[in-house]
Amino acid sequence: xxxRLQRRxxxxxxxxIKISLVLIFRFCSIAVSSVPGIEWVQRxxxxxxxxxxxxxxxxxxxxxxxxxxxxxxxxxxIFVMHTSASLxxxxxxxxxxxxxxxxxxxxxxxxxxxxxxxxxxLDDMPAHVKSSIMGCSLSVPITAGRLNLxxxxxxxxxxxxxxxxxxxxxxxxxxxx
Amino acid sequence: xxxRLQRRxxxxxxxxIKISLVLIFRFCSIAVSSVPGIEWVQRxxxxxxxxxxxxxxxxxxxxxxxxxxxxxxxxxxIFVMHTSASLxxxxxxxxxxxxxxxxxxxxxxxxxxxxxxxxxxLDDMPAHVKSSIMGCSLSVPITAGRLNLxxxxxxxxxxxxxxxxxxxxxxxxxxxx
Amino acid sequence: xxxRLQRRxxxxxxxxIKISLVLIFRFCSIAVSSVPGIEWVQRxxxxxxxxxxxxxxxxxxxxxxxxxxxxxxxxxxIFVMHTSASLxxxxxxxxxxxxxxxxxxxxxxxxxxxxxxxxxxLDDMPAHVKSSIMGCSLSVPITAGRLNLxxxxxxxxxxxxxxxxxxxxxxxxxxxx
Numbered sequence: 001x002x003x004r005l006q007r008r009x010x011x012x013x014x015x016x017i018k019i020s021l022v023l024i025f026r027f028c029s030i031a032v033s034s035v036p037g038i039e040w041v042q043r044x045x046x047x048x049x050x051x052x053x054x055x056x057x058x059x060x061x062x063x064x065x066x067x068x069x070x071x072x073x074x075x076x077x078i079f080v081m082h083t084s085a086s087l088x089x090x091x092x093x094x095x096x097x098x099x100x101x102x103x104x105x106x107x108x109x110x111x112x113x114x115x116x117x118x119x120x121x122l123d124d125m126p127a128h129v130k131s132s133i134m135g136c137s138l139s140v141p142i143t144a145g146r147l148n149l150x151x152x153x154x155x156x157x158x159x160x161x162x163x164x165x166x167x168x169x170x171x172x173x174x175x176x177x
Numbered sequence: 178x179x180x181r182l183q184r185r186x187x188x189x190x191x192x193x194i195k196i197s198l199v200l201i202f203r204f205c206s207i208a209v210s211s212v213p214g215i216e217w218v219q220r221x222x223x224x225x226x227x228x229x230x231x232x233x234x235x236x237x238x239x240x241x242x243x244x245x246x247x248x249x250x251x252x253x254x255i256f257v258m259h260t261s262a263s264l265x266x267x268x269x270x271x272x273x274x275x276x277x278x279x280x281x282x283x284x285x286x287x288x289x290x291x292x293x294x295x296x297x298x299l300d301d302m303p304a305h306v307k308s309s310i311m312g313c314s315l316s317v318p319i320t321a322g323r324l325n326l327x328x329x330x331x332x333x334x335x336x337x338x339x340x341x342x343x344x345x346x347x348x349x350x351x352x353x354x
Numbered sequence: 355x356x357x358r359l360q361r362r363x364x365x366x367x368x369x370x371i372k373i374s375l376v377l378i379f380r381f382c383s384i385a386v387s388s389v390p391g392i393e394w395v396q397r398x399x400x401x402x403x404x405x406x407x408x409x410x411x412x413x414x415x416x417x418x419x420x421x422x423x424x425x426x427x428x429x430x431x432i433f434v435m436h437t438s439a440s441l442x443x444x445x446x447x448x449x450x451x452x453x454x455x456x457x458x459x460x461x462x463x464x465x466x467x468x469x470x471x472x473x474x475x476l477d478d479m480p481a482h483v484k485s486s487i488m489g490c491s492l493s494v495p496i497t498a499g500r501l502n503l504x505x506x507x508x509x510x511x512x513x514x515x516x517x518x519x520x521x522x523x524x525x526x527x528x529x530x531x
Binding site for chain 2 (some may be wrong): 042077108114115128133135172174
């Protein structure tokens with residue numbers, strides 16, 4: 001009787017440990033380097049809420065994954081874990097470009113009552129369309145410790161909902177140090 | 178004379194072996210692990226035919242590459258080897274979202290006689306446009322043996338032809354076990 | 355006094371060396387292989403100017419990174435370092451498809467005076483929209499020393515400006531040899 005209880009307890013404890021490990025892996029940073037010179041860094045974090053429109057977040061990425069500077073060559077993969085926001089690379093200088101982009105997207109995927117999926121508001125289904133058109137992930141080359149962006153390129157988060165709230169990003173860096 | 182024949186025969190045999198190896202590599206699975214801890218898995222497989230529209234295929238990906246569960250951290254790259262179908266990540270719950278997406282794409286790239294490329298039917302050229310707008314590949318972070326998708330995210334195959342037939346995917350998994 | 359001058363000189367020299375190294379890394383090719391079997395190759399190069407429209411550049415990629423043939427399995431990442439040109443994968447056979455694609459993009463993001471960002475001409479802001487819709491990067495599986503493209507797939511550079519000039523690509527190849 002006691003033996004069975006002990007077995008159940010140990011099964012329960014190992015389950016708790018397993019779930020905790022999965023949660024730690026899923027929501028915290030991972031930095032593994034068992035092979036000398038080859039590195040994987042992965043970090044999941046939340047951006048503060050942005051208003052509807054397009055926003056430059058290049059510096060937030062450097063802040064979230066400062067290890068980029070250690071990589072001589074590699075790829076940074078940026079992934080937004082939502083279906084009504086998106087990521088793109090575009091102009092980092094003129095503040096008019098994000099505003100014009102938001103207008104252009106509203107013309108390409110206009111709001112209206114012609115959608116089936118209307119429960120969450122008129123801004124919901126167009127947000128799904130814009131998200132798939134723009135894409136939910138980016139891959140950027142890393143060269144000599146920097147994202148190898150062109151002079152005028154910046155990373156944008158596009159918030160397609162009126163009140164989208166905080167958005168979670170998962171950044172995975174892989175390369176040679 | 179016999180020497181030349183032998184040389185030709187051996188050249189021919191080595192050519193056959195080379196072509197066979199290329200074919201094996203191209204159409205079968207590859208799982209290489211010469212560096213301990215660092216793994217590449219690549220598998221090419223055919224999806225069953227889908228009707229025109231958007232379809233969730235997340236579970237088919239797990240079935241095709243069950244090795245995902247071995248990776249602590251990595252990237253899954255999913256590639257559709259056609260120019261009139263596409264891949265995207267979007268809503269995995271409401272069945273209305275794929276239907277509305279198909280309608281929205283038909284508005285963005287409508288059928289009509291205004292295209293030059295009309296030989297294969299009215300649905301052909303719009304399919305090429307939709308394929309480039311949505312994209313033919315996805316990169317998804319792997320975390321603790323799972324595709325690290327958001328709660329509402331699923332992988333979609335978008336069939337843009339009326340009768341597109343079976344579609345071939347090449348999935349490449351790379352990461353640390 | 356002399357000590358301070360020497361220190362300043364050595365600081366200046368080390369700065370020059372640092373800047374040179376960054377420039378060498380950024381604009382030249384990198385081929386690193388400290389881990390046997392696992393390779394990173396990265397090369398930045400300029401395409402000749404293309405006229406506005408869609409152009410197949412698959413062979414230019416093979417020419418720029420001939421090392422692809424050494425990789426048994428891997429991923430080729432192609433990145434255009436500009437915000438008014440883009441990359442996509444589409445039809446490699448019919449010359450009508452790139453022409454129809456250019457027309458379709460002009461309908462999706464038309465020119466006009468309804469944009470704020472008009473300083474550089476009417477073709478400028480639509481080019482930014484098209485760039486984000488199509489995307490500035492591609493990831494293509496490598497299998498047995500080749501880009502594992504479908505039979506009808508080719509890599510396209512889309513020039514969205516009237517006179518875009520030369521465009522810089524950064525190609526990063528990673529895989530197992």
